[in-house]
Amino acid sequence: MGLFVFLPLVLPLSAWPVARLAELHLHPRTATRLLTWVAAVMAGCSTLCLALLVVVGTAQLPGNPLPDGWAGPEVRAAVPRDGVAGRAAIPALGLVAAACGRTLWRHGRVTRRARRALTGLRGAPVAVLPDATPYAYALPGTPGRIVVTTALLGGLAPAERRALFAHERAHLAARHHRHLLAVHLAARANPFLRPLRSAVVYTAERWADEEAARAVGDRRVVARAIGKAALLSSAAPTPTLAALAATGPVPRRVAALLAPAPAGRRWPPVFTAVGAAVWGAAAGAVASAMSSANSAVTLFLILHTATPL
Amino acid sequence: MTTPHRRARRRQGELEGQVLGALREADGPVTAAWVQERLGGDLAYTTVVTILTRLLAKDVVSRERRGRSFVWTPTADVARLAALRMRRLLDGERDREAVLTSFVTALPPDDEQVLRALLETADAQGPTERTSCGNTEPTAADGGTEH
Numbered sequence: 001m002g003l004f005v006f007l008p009l010v011l012p013l014s015a016w017p018v019a020r021l022a023e024l025h026l027h028p029r030t031a032t033r034l035l036t037w038v039a040a041v042m043a044g045c046s047t048l049c050l051a052l053l054v055v056v057g058t059a060q061l062p063g064n065p066l067p068d069g070w071a072g073p074e075v076r077a078a079v080p081r082d083g084v085a086g087r088a089a090i091p092a093l094g095l096v097a098a099a100c101g102r103t104l105w106r107h108g109r110v111t112r113r114a115r116r117a118l119t120g121l122r123g124a125p126v127a128v129l130p131d132a133t134p135y136a137y138a139l140p141g142t143p144g145r146i147v148v149t150t151a152l153l154g155g156l157a158p159a160e161r162r163a164l165f166a167h168e169r170a171h172l173a174a175r176h177h178r179h180l181l182a183v184h185l186a187a188r189a190n191p192f193l194r195p196l197r198s199a200v201v202y203t204a205e206r207w208a209d210e211e212a213a214r215a216v217g218d219r220r221v222v223a224r225a226i227g228k229a230a231l232l233s234s235a236a237p238t239p240t241l242a243a244l245a246a247t248g249p250v251p252r253r254v255a256a257l258l259a260p261a262p263a264g265r266r267w268p269p270v271f272t273a274v275g276a277a278v279w280g281a282a283a284g285a286v287a288s289a290m291s292s293a294n295s296a297v298t299l300f301l302i303l304h305t306a307t308p309l
Numbered sequence: 310m311t312t313p314h315r316r317a318r319r320r321q322g323e324l325e326g327q328v329l330g331a332l333r334e335a336d337g338p339v340t341a342a343w344v345q346e347r348l349g350g351d352l353a354y355t356t357v358v359t360i361l362t363r364l365l366a367k368d369v370v371s372r373e374r375r376g377r378s379f380v381w382t383p384t385a386d387v388a389r390l391a392a393l394r395m396r397r398l399l400d401g402e403r404d405r406e407a408v409l410t411s412f413v414t415a416l417p418p419d420d421e422q423v424l425r426a427l428l429e430t431a432d433a434q435g436p437t438e439r440t441s442c443g444n445t446e447p448t449a450a451d452g453g454t455e456h
Contacts (some may be wrong), residue, residue, distance in 0.1 A: 117397075117398055120323065120325070121326075121391050127391065128388070129388055129389075129392035129395055130386075130388055130392050224428060224431055226412070227428045228428075233416065234421055250414060254428070254431075
């Protein structure tokens with residue numbers, strides 16, 4: 001036993017190199033799916049670990065409603081410094097629950113408000129809004145909608161507009177908002193997973209870019225559409241819309257589109273430098289996800305066997 | 310957060326659109342009573358006035374006093390109203406990025422330079438040499454894994 005019961009809490013650190021390498025070397029579709037799953041598994045294990053620590057560490061404290069048998073001596077022997085760990089886990093679990101709840105609530109709120117904003121605009125899946133601020137959004141739902149302003153459309157050539165719509169349609173068709181919500185929740189559950197969130201936010205955009213390039217049939221048109229839209233937005237009069245994003249993934253997206261298309265289904269071969277790195281990192285991520293799950297399950301099993309229930 | 314409350318809010322959003330739509334169908338400035346009649350019986354007069362006042366605050370209608378009541382004129386269409394609502398949402402919500410995937414994010418000044426350089430390269434390569442971009446490969450590859 002020993003310290004390994006705490007592994008699920010810190011193993012998400014091992015996902016950082018994976019996030020970086022997957023972002024650089026895998027097809028954006030593969031990278032988005034892989035990183036979302038890794039983030040979800042690790043966040044789940046980390047939260048389960050916290051919950052079990054709370055049970056083991058505090059069930060025998062006076063005034064705790066949990067049955068005393070849930071933290072018998074054998075169980076507590078499995079957790080180093082069970083008292084301290086348990087007490088520390090209570091506020092941590094509370095914070096995780098509050099942060100995730102808040103994220104979900106805001107998610108629902110933004111969706112509802114956006115829907116309400118568009119009521120009265122009938123028909124077409126594309127809502128063109130007369131507004132001097134250039135922006136475009138994909139609003140998920142059934143059916144999803146694409147929201148775009150006249151200012152943005154006016155700044156793009158016809159082919160570039162098609163690229164823009166293809167990009168937004170790709171977001172809706174592949175339901176990218178689910179991936180994004182999953183990684184946002186994961187990052188709330190364990191702050192070490194934040195790099196995975198940023199990576200997925202980026203790879204989902206790249207995924208939509210590649211789909212758009214496929215639909216339009218010209219990578220450079222998509223690159224130009226993204227570049228022009230970003231330059232238009234940076235010159236936009238309202239700073240509030242722009243003040244949000246700190247880092248600029250836009251030039252990387254444009255550069256990626258100006259480079260040859262990434263290989264679709266194939267992962268890079270193992271015996272190249274890049275391939276070895278990607279495979280090594282992916283294996284590491286899977287191993288740490290497994291060991292994370294293993295620790296959580298072991299802790300659960302100890303609890304289960306030691307409990308008359 | 311309760312359901313009736315939410316329904317009321319959504320209803321108000323729809324009503325704003327309907328009232329604005331009715332005003333735009335009128336030949337000139339009309340009274341709130343005209344709008345009420347136009348929209349059919351189930352709306353209270355006070356509701357119509359409330360909605361008109363909200364629209365006035367959003368600057369999509371104007372009013373002038375005629376006799377003892379106001380007459381109302383639309384200054385914008387339904388799309389403009391939607392644009393105003395959307396802007397208020399975008400300016401007000403900080404956590405919207407998990408829901409609304411934006412086409413582009415903001416550009417720090419350094420990135421702007423890099424981006425302009427990239428676009429110049431793209432333009433310099435010329436629009437004709439399409440096949441060199443290798444866009445046939447993802448077509449074949451993506452087709453297989455689409456769900």
